[in-house]
Amino acid sequence: MVAEIPRPWAARLLSAWEKRRASFNPLVTTGEGTARRIANEQLRANVAMLRPVNEALPLDASDTDLCNVAWDMAEKCRVKLLAIQAEQEHVPTAEFLDAVRAAIGVAVSPGGVDEFEQRARISAVCVSGGISPPEAARYEDQPAVRRMVAAHWWTGRLRKAHGKAKETAAINLGLVRRDRECYASSVSVLDRQWQNERNAATLAATIAKNIETEQEFTLAELAAKGPANAAIKRAELMTRINGFERIAIAAGHTGLFLTITCPSKMHRMKTQGARTVENGKWDGTTPDQAQKYLAKVWARIRASLARKQVSLYGFRIAEPQHDGTPHWHCLFFYEAKHDATVRATVRRYALAMDGDEPGAQEKRCDFKTMDPAKGTAAGYIAKYVAKNIDGYRLEKDLEGNDALETSARVEAWATRWRVRQFQQIGGPPVTVWRELRRVESVPSDAPDFVHAAHGAVNKIAVIEGRANASVAWDRYVAAQGGVSCGRNYRVRIAKAQSESIGRYGETGAPVIVGVEYFEVAKVRDAIGNWIDILPRTVTVESKRFTWEIMRPAASARAGYAARPVSGLDLGFKREHRAPWTCVNNCTGDGDGLQRAGGLRVENGGVLRGHGEWGHRRSGLEGEMCGEKDQGGTANATADDQTRGKAGNHGNHFAARGSRSNLTQ
Incomplete structure (x- = not known):
């Protein structure tokens, strides 16, 4: 009965079964049989709650x-x-x-x-x-x-x-709680750790060669230069939060730290003093369903405030409570005259469901006004940012757990339930900010807001008067039209239509090539007189390199050499091995064979597919199932491979210069 569930859970269930079975009065003749029956019934009830995806995939499946x-x-x-x-x-x-x-x-x-x-x-x-x-x-x-x-x-x-399914089973068993496995089950945390190790090994074993400079880097080295790096992600978030606070201080706006919590029926557990007990009101809501509820509540709050001409800007952070149920921390800035309206609107929609239950008025909505005399808003929210990323400069969380363990559990929780942890509210998008950092220079005759935006996102000493001057999110926001610009921000992403065909026969998504802006240019005659105006959209290309994915390092797979072995010739012709990355740069061996995403292709037909473990064949397309694919191909023909258009990337792809992040 417990053979197909994770071993820690099976051990816990069997231990509970043994306690129930042994709990009987030996003086009662039927006591032992009754205790055994009750123990069996409870065990069957507990196992019935652990529902796998399908019969072929039990909960303990690797x-x-x-x-x-x-x-x-x-x-x-x-x-x-x-x-x-x-x-x-x-x-x-x-x-x-x-x-x-x-x-x-x-x-x-x-x-x-x-x-x-x-x-x-x-x-x-x-x-x-x-x-x-x-x-x-x-x-x-x-x-x-x-x-x-x-x-x-x-x-x-x-x-x-x-x-x-695995995490839902852990919640049903009551394992995710403050005094057992906080935020996420230990099984899910371990699964996430193994996944991260597999991904890290893949990135470290795959080499990218810069065609222009002839430099070679591992994908791990390139990924460390982008937001995939936890330190860079945290620093960028704090830069943006600090920039919003600078804007608020300069404009005299009010800062509000808001916490919104789900109704009690969405919580698996509840606390009674120092004890954690099961919540009898729980209706079976899972964390992803609770997250959707909070998103809907916020959508109503935002729409209502927009109708009242109230503009908010700041950040929203989603994090789990001890039983895995999400709650939101929000740091908002707005005009002081709208303070009462904002608070009333938030309470109206946040308490629309079960707002009359005990404790709802005090606990479901919590407001804290930011006081510059007591500290900065960015400093106050920094602990929440660090807790949800890497535990930087934290010792313990609110539950008394080690900060590094907490960040690992929160990260596993977010990936397991597909929860977006950080979201910017108001202001221009960060995508343009990142793309402007890849633009070496803008035209000298570009509008002032273009120069201001480009200067704000790059480290330029003249901005703050020192050689290590930091980037300035507040100046970038001002150049884009202010915190209330909405979708009317000035500098935008420039995209070009992709000519690649994806593995499923769809045209690739447009690719980013730089930034663009609208201007009204003056048209002059031969002697320099202004004779007309010309509305136009100007595109400024960002700096990009062409990269070639090399074969993995020798240590990545046993018996898989990255370079040929010299001094040994047995007279055999070595067959090309199927690549285990998502990009294949083989051009065939002259006998009409081409390869596509780990497949041997002859005259446009698939001969054989190679999986990660090499013991399964694919169906029509034969993708490798052990990879984290970045847009490779699986249904390409030999002609497609020759042209280099078989996948979203093909043999070469454009990366993002020194700040490239080649992983998702």
């Missing part, structure tokens, strides 16, 4: 087991697709197409009818496998079908579903 199930489900979908295509080998008559048009209300083509039927019938396999099929509003029929027959897509979906 990532290897999960990938194997993904291969099986993709193959099942592929076989079903072939059967459907065999049934569809006919030419639809005009009467048939007219009937379909009458049924759905739009004209259809014969191919469209076939793809619609394929999608509808294969989606049933996804539902039976415990995951949702591709969203109808997001994907067309043909890309949706290609996803459902791809092991790579199944792997990603199953990982999400399996992780949530």
Whole structure:
């Protein structure tokens, strides 16, 4: 009964079963049998709460087991697709197409009818496998079908579903609580640790070569130069928060630190003094559902304040309470005259659900006015930022746990439930800020706001009068039009249409090439007289390099050499091995064979796919299921590989200069 659940949980359940079984009065004849029956019933009830994604994927399944199930489900979908295509080998008559048009209300083509039927019938396999099929509003029929027959897509979906099922089981068992496993279960924390180690090993073993400078770096070295680095992420957040506070002080705005908590029925546990007990009101709400509730509450607050012409700016931080239920910390700045309106609006919507329950008025909404005489707002919120990233300069959290352990558990909680921890409220977007840092210079005749924005995001001594002058978020916001600019910010991201075709047959998303701005230029004649004006959008390209992904280092895989061995020639012709990264730079060995994302392709047909463990074959597309893909290919033909257009990246891709972050 407990064989297919994680061992720590099985041990806890069996220990509880043994205590119940042994708790009987030996003087009562039926006492032992009654105690055993009660223990068995409770054990069955506890195990019944631990529901896996599907029967083939128990809660104690490893990532290897999960990938194997993904291969099986993709193959099942592929076989079903072939059967459907065999049934569809006919030419639809005009009467048939007219009937379909009458049924759905739009004209259809014969191919469209076939793809619609394929999608509808294969989606049933996804539902039976415990995951949702591709969203109808997001994907067309043909890309949706290609996803459902791809092991790579199944792997990603199953990982999400399996992780949530495992953490939901831990919450149902009452393991996630202050006095046991705070914020997230230890099983999920360990899974996340292993995942991070696998990703780190992959990045460290993969080399990127700069084509222009001939320099080589590991992907780990390049990733450390971007927001994927916890220190850089924390510093950037604090820079932006401090910039907003500078704006508020200069404008005389009020600062408010707000905490919004979910209703008691969304909490698995409750505290009674120093004790933590089960909450009898809990309705089964999971942390991701509670996060959606908070997002909806905030959407109503924001919309109501916008109707009242109240502008907010600041940051929102989502973090878990001891039982995994999220709550929000918000630092907002606004005009002092709107203080009463802001507080009343927040209380109205935050307490709309169960606002009359005991303690709701005092605990569900907590307001703290920022007082510059007592300290800065950025300094007050810094501990929340550090707690949710890396525990920087913290010793203990509010629950008395070590800061480093807390940050690891919070990070595991956020990734397990797909919770966005930090969100900027108001002001211009940070994407333009980051892209401006890749722009070496702007045109000399550009408007003043362009020069101001470019100078604000780069370390220029003249801004603050010292050689290590910091970047200035407040000056960047002013150059973009202020904290209330909304979507009308001045400097924008410039994008170019991508020519690449993704693994599922879709055109790649537009790629960022720099920044752009609108200006009204003066047109002058040959002698310099102003004769007309010319409205135009000017694009300034950012500095980018072309990178080539090299083969992994020799230590990455046993028996996998990054460089050829010299001085040893046995007369054999060595076969190219399938790459285990998402980018393949092999050009074939002259016999007509090309490779695409770990596949051997001959005359456009797939011969064999190689998984991470090398013991499974793919379906139609044969993706490797053990990778964290960055846009490689799986359905490319030999001609596509020759042209370098098989995937979202192909053999070369543009990176972001010295501040590149090549991982998600």
